[in-house]
Every structure is written in structure tokens, then in C-alpha cells.
Amino acid sequence: MRINRVIRLTALAMGIVRASTAMAEDQTPVKIGAIFAVTGPAANLGAPEARTAEMLVETLNATGGLQGHKIKLIVKDSGGNPEKAVSFAKQLIEEEKVFAIIGPSTSGETMKIKNICEEAGTLLISCAAAESIVNPLAHQVFKTPQKDSDAVRRIFQQMQKMKIAKIAVTSSNTGFGKAGKEQLEKIAPEFGIAIAVSDVYEKEATDLSSVVTKIKAADVQAVVNWSIEPAQSILAKNMRQLGLTIPLFQSHGFGNIRYVKAAGAAAEGIIFPAGRLLVADVLPGAHPQKAVLQKYAREYQARFQEEASTFGGHAYDALLILAKAMETAGTDRAKLPAAVEGLKGLIGTAGVFNFSATDHNGLDIGAFEMLTVKDGKFTVLND
């Protein structure tokens, strides 16, 4: 008798469980993985990215989620370490079985997980800049920041205007630094610019005055620095302290006001290419990006009490692209890459995205504006 009762109870319990899973299936949350360098040397990228992603997911969920599905964002902090990024990518794909991954923050990390995502058939929308992420093309891999080759071209165009022909290049020993250095060296001859010194420093560098001395000895007309670490500010300080007053160009990795604050008076006059987020308020009213940029910048500032940076914008764009692609692909992974490739004229924070089967970045050189630092603030460079 007792056994009978146990069986009946078990059957009843199983029935309840089955019913409840059936109910949940209608609104299974879509799991989206995110790998960001929230801490470590690239924290100025990863932290605003993670905050932005969390903010946007909350907003989306509050308005009914994506295609009726709530989103569950799983953020992993890689600390900017490529090895950690690899294990997190595997964990997200194999254990969490995520629908897609956004991030990582840095190029070095992205290159390490590019093949993993490609082989697993999981869409990756990277927030890192290096061109090698989308060239050679991988079916599943996209990126939101502007191309570094376009950043290099914008810098060289500016140099031509300023009649600069002999420069020094410094870069950090990271994926981003290496990729930028390669592009600078490759494209310089096109613009008739000679690179007299090219030096690579540790990403944790705390003093670069010996490099600055080397640059001084080379008698160049300008310096281009390619990195995303606090060393960007240290270089600027060391240059001015050592009395080197030639123009300093930075990469689009300089787009966080914290670097300006860290460099203080030494940041004045630094020239760099960047998306228009940093100057959203001074854009002409008719600019297609103005509304999107202002909305994001205001929401971010109100929520986190700090100024929005282009990096957070990259995460915003990544989620936006994913959301738009899901409008056509739904929750079918197989259709997702083609759906992203079909997106045209999508207005993001980095620029206007026009994806295609051969262009997994979707941005052109027009996405860049040349900015400079004046009175501790970013402003558009006037020729």
C-alpha cells in the first residue's frame, strides 16, 4: 500500500514538474554571454562595457525583452587576460549554451576565441578594434568598433594637412598595440610619411621617459601612440616633462575622459580619431547619429555618475546589432549570421553600420571624427 502511495505521489510530483517546465518554455530567457575586461589593465574599456550591457539588458527586459523572450546576460570578467577569455568562452558555449557572445574588450582576447566561436557556431560580436578580427573573415565573428586601418588613415590625413612627414611610433605589447603598429607601418608609405622610431613598451609601464628621450634624439615632427592602457597618459606627461612639444597623436583607444584626467595639463592638444559619442552635444542637429548618441550618453551618465566613453558605446552597439538581427532570425542560431549581414543603415554609437557578407564591421572611415583635448575636455579638432 505504502509503495503504491509513493509511486502515486512521485507521479504527481513529476506531473507538476513537467507542467511547470512547459509553462517556462514559452518565455525561456535567451542567454547572452559577455566577456569583458572589467578589471586589469584594460578596465577602462571593460568596465563601461559591462555597465552598458547590463543597463541596456535591463531596459530591454523592462519593455518585454527580445521577440517576447527575456534576456539573461552572463558577464564574465576576463581581466584582459586572453587565457581567461578562452576558458570563459568555452564555459559560455559548452556549459551555459549561450545564444551569442558579446565582447571581449581587447583584440588579443578576441583573436584567441575567434576560432572557438567559429567552430562552435556561436555568434561573436567583439568590442575590440583590431582589423584582424574580421579580416580574414569568419562566418560567426563580427565587431563594432571602427577599423584600426581607418583610424590610421584619418591620422595620416591629418598629418598631411599639418605637413608632418617624419614621425615616431610607440605602442603597447598587446593585441591592440601590435595590430596598430602593423597598420601604421603598412600605410605610412601611402601618405609619404617616414617612421623614424618605432618602440613597443610593456602594458603595465609606469614611466616612459627613456622612450621619450629616444624619440627626442630621432628629431621627428610628431609622435603616434597606440595603446589602450593608462600608459597613454604617462607618455603624454613624460613628453611634456622632458620638454618635447611636438604634436602627440593617440589611437581611438584614447576615448575615455579618465585618460585625459590622468594626464592633466599634459593632455592638452592631444589629437586622436574617435567615434562621435564624445562630442555628441556639439554635433549639428541634423546629424543622423546625434539622437542615438545623446540618449545613450545621458542614460549612462544618469545611471553611473560618470561620463560615457566610446568603449561603453561598443557594447551598446553589439547588443543593438544582436537585437536587430533577432528581429529577422528569431532564436534560430543558424540564421543569425546572415541576419546580421543583412543589416543596413543601422545607426549605432560608433557610426552607421552597413554589414554585408564580406564586411563584418560595417563601418567606414566616415565613422571617425578627429578630436582634440581642450581645457580638459574632448572637442572636435578645427583645421
Added chain:
Amino acid sequence: MTSELLVQYLLSGITIGSVYAIVAIGFNIIYNATGIINFAQGEFVMLGGMLAISCLPFMPLLLAVICAVAATALIGALLHFCFFRWLQAPSVLRMIVITIGLSILIREAALMIWGEQVRALPHFTGNEISSIRILGAYLSPQVLWVLGTAAVIVLVLSLFFARTRVGRAMRACAANPTAATLCGINAQAMVTIAFMLSAAIGALAGCVVSPMTQTQYDSGTSLAIKGFTVAILGGLGNSTGAAVAGLLLGVTEALAVSILPVAYKDVIAISLLLIALAVRPTGLFTARAAGALKEF
């Protein structure tokens, strides 16, 4: 190379060397009192910088630095009290492993408290772009602050260890804790003082270098590695040796950059360390006979 450039390389070597030296000195005090190497020393440096930056909005710079140094010294005492004092005759190795654990603990705590942002104290004199002209080359005034602080610390410490009762008692404890206790010295109290002193010096170093190197929750680690190298080169426990070795390493690195890519800088430092360990393990400035008495 023109003489101006040579001077400039030397000055940039002195700049970074002074940072190494001041961090290295902190290692020596705990070593002198206990014979252990405190791998959380870099975290004291970071804490000093961070606490001063946090105090700065409420008080003038000098007061902020004093508060940071005092608070870090208290933290040093607290750490010793919680993690070392109750150990029954611990081995040197065990204590070293504990310091490694503490360094991770402090780093993670700093990440929770201050976040991942990079901060910096303002320059003590002038600002980010002011420089002093010396023989046609330039130097940030902050370097003089670092050098001056290092010099004062070295002077005060050598007087302290050679002349004062407490200083000599601390050295006695390091040499032989049992004999020191038999002579009526409170060995545990001496070690607590050593932790406080070492934390205070680390914090002071963290404050004066912060305008140059910037401070982040994990910036102590890389400074500690160089500081440790310099402490070994100068001879563990020898503060004057550490100061000289720091400047020597800084200048060597700077001159090497003139012909090699700057990325090889650390290779040079580590090679020097390996050579020193092989040829003269007691350090450049410590007598061999004295070195032979040490456990490490």
C-alpha cells in the same frame, strides 16, 4: 650621442630608479626584523597612494599623505596581529606564503572599495607639464620629491637601526629571536613595529610616486617585483644598498633603451638579478661574511 641626450637618459634612469629604490626599502625592514620577505609590500605602496587620494578632497595634500601613512601603518599592525602573532614558532617559508595570500586579499579588497579606475595624486610641486632644466635635459620636480623622500628614509632608518634601543632590539630579534627574548626583548612587539614601519614606508612611497606612476588597485604588484629585484641587488636588509641599487638599475635600463627596444627593459632587470644571485647572492653592497649568517 650628444652630452645633452646622455644627461637626459641618466635623468630618466634616475626617475624610474628612484621609484624602485623607495619601494625596495620597505622590503628591508620586515626582513630585518623577521628574516622574511613580505610579498604584500607592493600592496602597502598601492594602499598609501589610494588612501591619500581618497583623503585629498577633505584636507590639504600634506595632511592627506600623513593620514594615508598612519592608516596604512595601522593596517600593517592589524595584519600582523591577525595573521602572524598567534603562530607558534612559524617557519620562514610559512610566513612568506601567508604574505603572498595577504597581497591577493588586499588587492581584491582594494578592487571592491575603489573599483578598477586609475587615479593619481596631483604633483606636489607644479603640475603634469612642469619640468626642471638640468644641463640641457629635463626632469619632473616630482622626481626630486621621490629622491628626497628616499634619502630621508635611508638616513632615518640607518640611524634608527644603529642608534636607538628599539632599532637594535629589532635587529637582535632577526638574528636570534630566542636569545633576544632571553635578554628581555618583547620579540612579538618588535615584529609588530616592523610591520607598521614597513607599511608606513610603503605607503609614503606610494604617495610620492603616485603622481608619476598613477595608482590602480593592482599597481602594487609590478612595483613590488622591481622593488624586490632591487632589494636583492642591494643586499637584503641594507637600505642604503637598496637606494644605490635602485638608481643603478634605473640608469642601466634607461641606457639600454637607447640601443634596445624598450620592451627588453624587464629582461635586463631580471638578467641582472640572475647574475647577482649567481655571482654575489648576498647583494652588491653587503659583506659576504654578514650574508653568510642569514637564513635567506
